[in-house]
Amino acid sequence: xxxxxxxxxxDLLARGQEGDRRAIGxxxxxxxxxxxxxxxxxxxxxxxxxxARVVGITGPPGAGKSxxxxxxxxxxxxxxxxxxxxxVDPSSPFTGGAILGDRVRMNDLALDxxxxxxxxxxxxxxxxxxxxCSGAVSVLDACGYDPILIETVGVxxxxxxxxxxxxxxxxxxxxxxxxxxxxxxAGILEIGDVFxxxxxxxxxxxxxxxxxxxxxxxxxxLSADLPPILMLSAEQNKGVEELCESVEERFSLMQNSxxxxxxxxxxxxxxxxxxxxxxxxxxxxxxxxxxDSFESNVEAFRTNKRNPYTWAENILKQIQxxxxxx
Amino acid sequence: MADKKIRILIAKPGLDGHxxxxxxxxxxxxxxxxxxxxTGLRQSPEQIVAAAISExxxxxxxxxxxxxxxxxxxxxxxxxKEQNATDILLxxxxxxxxxxxxxxxxxxxxxxxxxxxxxADITNFLSSRYAS
Ligand code: B12
Ligand SMILES: Nc1nc2c(ncn2[C@@H]2O[C@H](COP(=O)(O)OP(=O)(O)OP(=O)(O)O)[C@@H](O)[C@H]2O)c(=O)[nH]1
Ligand SMILES: [Mg+2]
Numbered sequence: 001x002x003x004x005x006x007x008x009x010x011d012l013l014a015r016g017q018e019g020d021r022r023a024i025g026x027x028x029x030x031x032x033x034x035x036x037x038x039x040x041x042x043x044x045x046x047x048x049x050x051x052a053r054v055v056g057i058t059g060p061p062g063a064g065k066s067x068x069x070x071x072x073x074x075x076x077x078x079x080x081x082x083x084x085x086x087x088v089d090p091s092s093p094f095t096g097g098a099i100l101g102d103r104v105r106m107n108d109l110a111l112d113x114x115x116x117x118x119x120x121x122x123x124x125x126x127x128x129x130x131x132x133c134s135g136a137v138s139v140l141d142a143c144g145y146d147p148i149l150i151e152t153v154g155v156x157x158x159x160x161x162x163x164x165x166x167x168x169x170x171x172x173x174x175x176x177x178x179x180x181x182x183x184x185x186a187g188i189l190e191i192g193d194v195f196x197x198x199x200x201x202x203x204x205x206x207x208x209x210x211x212x213x214x215x216x217x218x219x220x221x222l223s224a225d226l227p228p229i230l231m232l233s234a235e236q237n238k239g240v241e242e243l244c245e246s247v248e249e250r251f252s253l254m255q256n257s258x259x260x261x262x263x264x265x266x267x268x269x270x271x272x273x274x275x276x277x278x279x280x281x282x283x284x285x286x287x288x289x290x291x292d293s294f295e296s297n298v299e300a301f302r303t304n305k306r307n308p309y310t311w312a313e314n315i316l317k318q319i320q321x322x323x324x325x326x
Numbered sequence: 327m328a329d330k331k332i333r334i335l336i337a338k339p340g341l342d343g344h345x346x347x348x349x350x351x352x353x354x355x356x357x358x359x360x361x362x363x364x365t366g367l368r369q370s371p372e373q374i375v376a377a378a379i380s381e382x383x384x385x386x387x388x389x390x391x392x393x394x395x396x397x398x399x400x401x402x403x404x405x406x407k408e409q410n411a412t413d414i415l416l417x418x419x420x421x422x423x424x425x426x427x428x429x430x431x432x433x434x435x436x437x438x439x440x441x442x443x444x445x446a447d448i449t450n451f452l453s454s455r456y457a458s
Contacts, residue, residue, distance in 0.1 A: 022411065025382030033330050096331075097356035103377060104366035110373040116380055119363045123331070 009041050016143040017048075019082075021116055027139045028118055028132070035278065037135030042275075048142035050264070052084070053251050055147055056166030058128060058188065061154025063172045064198040066105035067234040068243075069151050073106070073115055075244040076147060082114045084145030086136050088129050090153045091121040098122075102151055116145060127161030128152040134165045134271055155188060163191045164270055167263060168250055170243075172196045173212060175204030189215060193227055193250055196243055200231040288318040332456045333383040337365045337374045339402070342392035347420060351387060351448065358449045371398060375405040378414055384456065385415035385436075395422050395430065403434040415455065419443065 007023075009030065015023035031037045037045065055072075057065050066087065073083045087102035100119035109115045122130045129152055140148050152162050163169055171192035195216070197209045209229050216226055228246050232239030254260040292314065300306035336352045338345055345367055352362045363381050365374070378386050390398055399418065406412050412434070419439035422430070427438050437451050 021376075021380045022382070022409070025380050029330075029333075029382045091361075092356060095357050095359045097359040097361060099352050099356045099362045099364050101364045101366075103363060107365060107369065107373060110365075110369075110376045110380075117377075119381060121331070121361050 009044055013044055013048075013142060016139065019113060019143075021113070024116055024139060024143055025118070028136045031135035031139060032120070032123075032130075032132040035131045037132075037138055039275075041135070042138070045138045045142045049138050050141070051144075052137070052141040052146040052148045054137055054141075054150065054165065054167045055247060056150045056152065056162035056169040057172060058152040058155050058159070058162050058169060058191075059172030059196075059198075060174070060177065063154070063174045064234045065151045065154070065172055066102040068172065068196070068198060068232070068240070069102075069149050070106040070109060071234050071237055071240040072149060072244055072247075073109055075240055077112065077114060080114075081147065082145050083116075084137075084140035084143075084148040085109075085115065085117040085151070086120060086133060086140070086148070087117065087151040088120045088122060088133065088153050091123050093124070096124065116140060116143075122153060125161070126159070128155045128159030129161040129165060133161075134267075137165055160187050160191050164267060167260060168193045168247065168254070170194045170196060170247065172198050173208055174199045175202050175208045177208070190219070194243070194246055195227055195229040197229065197231045198234050200239065201233040201236055205231055284319050285315075288315050291318065331359075331361050332385075332452070333361045333363065333381060334385045334387055334452075335363045335365065335374065335378045335381060335383045336387045336389070337369045337377075338367045338389050339369050339371055339374060339398045340390065340392050340394050341368060342390070342394075343367060344391040344420075345389070347391065348389040350445070351389065351419070354445045354449065355387075355452070358452070360452070371401040371405055375402060375409060375411070378406075379409060379411055383414060385417060385452070388416070388418040390418060390420040390422065393421065395420065396426060399430050399435050400433040417451070419448075 009027065012023040012027045016027060030041065057069060059065055069085055073085060076083050089098055089100045089102060091098040098121035100121060103117060103119055106117060109117060118136060120130045120133065120136065125131050133150065137148055150162060150166055152159065169191045171188055173195065174197065195212055197205050197212065199205065209231055212229050216222055230239060230243045230246055232243050234240065297306060297311055301308045334355055336348055338348050352364045355362045363383060365377055374386060374388065386402065388398065388402070399416065402416055406414055406416065415436050417435065417437045422438055422440055430438060439448055
């Protein structure tokens with residue numbers, strides 16, 4: 001018999017599929033504890049996933065991502081979808097602790113049993129998401145949530161990890177960030193499928209939208225098919241419907257053009273590679289490094305008693321990778 | 327690899343707007359390595375418990391300076407019982423007269439910290455609960 005505190009995953013999944021938010025919370029905690037959904041969990045989830053439309057919401061700090069998420073959830077709730085939200089905030093690089101504050105903007109969703117919200121810390125990961133994010137998406141997908149919205153940490157320019165988890169990326173900008181949209185540069189611009197200029201109630205939103213348009217037009221890969229740019233005021237709940245419709249429309253386009261399948265295949269490949277690497281590291285490389293650690297050699301490297309590359313080769317030899325580099 | 331992190335929900339139930347204490351506690355706990363889910367002001371006990379369950383937290387900490395502690399703490403305990411979630415610890419602080427504290431503990435509140443309580447007492451209380 002499974003211990004009371006540790007019901008098995010199968011059990012939790014069955015309960016989660018009936019909408020038990022406690023069971024879902026537990027499953028996601030398990031995913032977080034190991035960093036990724038392990039093979040036992042994934043084997044059980046796999047048959048149930050692939051239905052959810054996964055939307056990533058990214059943009060600079062304070063752009064209104066959480067407020068938008070709240071409003072978008074309400075739009076889909078009106079259409080009777082069960083909606084999942086994963087909201088990521090950064091962890092402190094010093095203590096590993098975190099303050100996860102996105103729920104402050106979503107408080108009136110707490111009692112809606114058709115909504116599941118999970119706050120996650122990056123747990124030291126760069127790129128704007130946590131490692132466990134993709135496993136958490138699988139859990140919510142398997143429990144019938146669709147769509148699933150992922151709010152990334154407030155990003156600068158290179159935090160593009162969300163594209164490895166979401167089907168579609170919504171990039172949020174706001175007026176007043178400076179002349180050349182300082183806060184959303186190349187990396188972020190390239191991953192956007194839909195662009196939103198939030199806080200359109202403030203002056204300068206038209207100009208931000210124009211600048212975005214110009215920047216997107218300069219990308220030759222997009223010239224034929226510029227992503228939509230929508231203005232909204234999440235706070236005043238204006239333009240939210242149009243934004244959600246635009247997201248839905250993009251999804252149908254991607255479905256018809258096979259783009260969705262291609263993206264998911266790419267993601268699956270990445271996920272599996274990360275999974276293999278993780279296990280390789282834990283089970284093969286870690287023990288070898290424990291025998292002959294980097295730390296125990298630093299002094300020898302510094303004083304030229306041992307060549308660092310000889311050490312590296314020695315580690316590889318221990319895990320039976322020898323010879324010239326491929 | 328990542329391991330089990332202690333997650334704590336910090337909330338301000340009821341209508342009072344004194345959120346300084348709650349914010350100080352949230353920061354203190356973050357700096358002590360906890361994952362704090364901060365839900366902000368004006369939460370009903372129902373919202374707090376629903377959020378705590380979805381977030382799979384280990385503990386709920388509430389801050390009450392309004393004088394309504396005699397209702398809010400026991401109500402949250404009651405809801406946790408209804409949800410079969412009494413493994414979630416409830417603690418808190420604020421303007422709470424010493425005379426009221428025994429009754430709250432009797433109801434199931436793990437600990438209460440009043441103004442002037444050293445922050446180290448709060449982190450010590452948690453680390454003694456969650457020592458690995
Ligand atoms: C600052 C303050 C305000 C500020 C609040 C600013 C803010 N955003 O927080 C302002 C000016 C807005 C304000 C307004 C009012 N206030 Co005022 N305010 C205070 C004051 C002077 C200090 C509170 C404070 O911030 N302390 C600093 C923080 C860090 O301390 P703390 O919250 O107590 O937290 C410590 C512990 O209690 C504990 N703790 C607290 N919460 C938690 C949670 C957890 C999980 C844990 C572990 C520990 C913990 O740990 C902390 C560190 O030691 C107190 C008097 C006092 N000396 O306490 C009155 C006081 C709280 N206010 C009071 C009143 C009456 C009001 C008003 C109704 C006044 C009015 N008539 O307009 C309004 C109501 C506002 C509202 N919307 O609710 C009364 C409450 C009386 C009561 N409970 O019976 C007090 C006690 C003053 C008094 N003696 O009459 N107030
Ligand atoms: N004027 C205006 N303010 C808004 C709008 N949407 C959000 N805000 C405000 O912007 C601030 C930040 O909003 P959040 O939703 O927390 O922003 P965020 O992008 O989630 O922030 P982080 O998660 O911290 O990066 C809050 O004070 C909101 O009230 C809007 O449409 N117009
Ligand atoms: Mg946010």
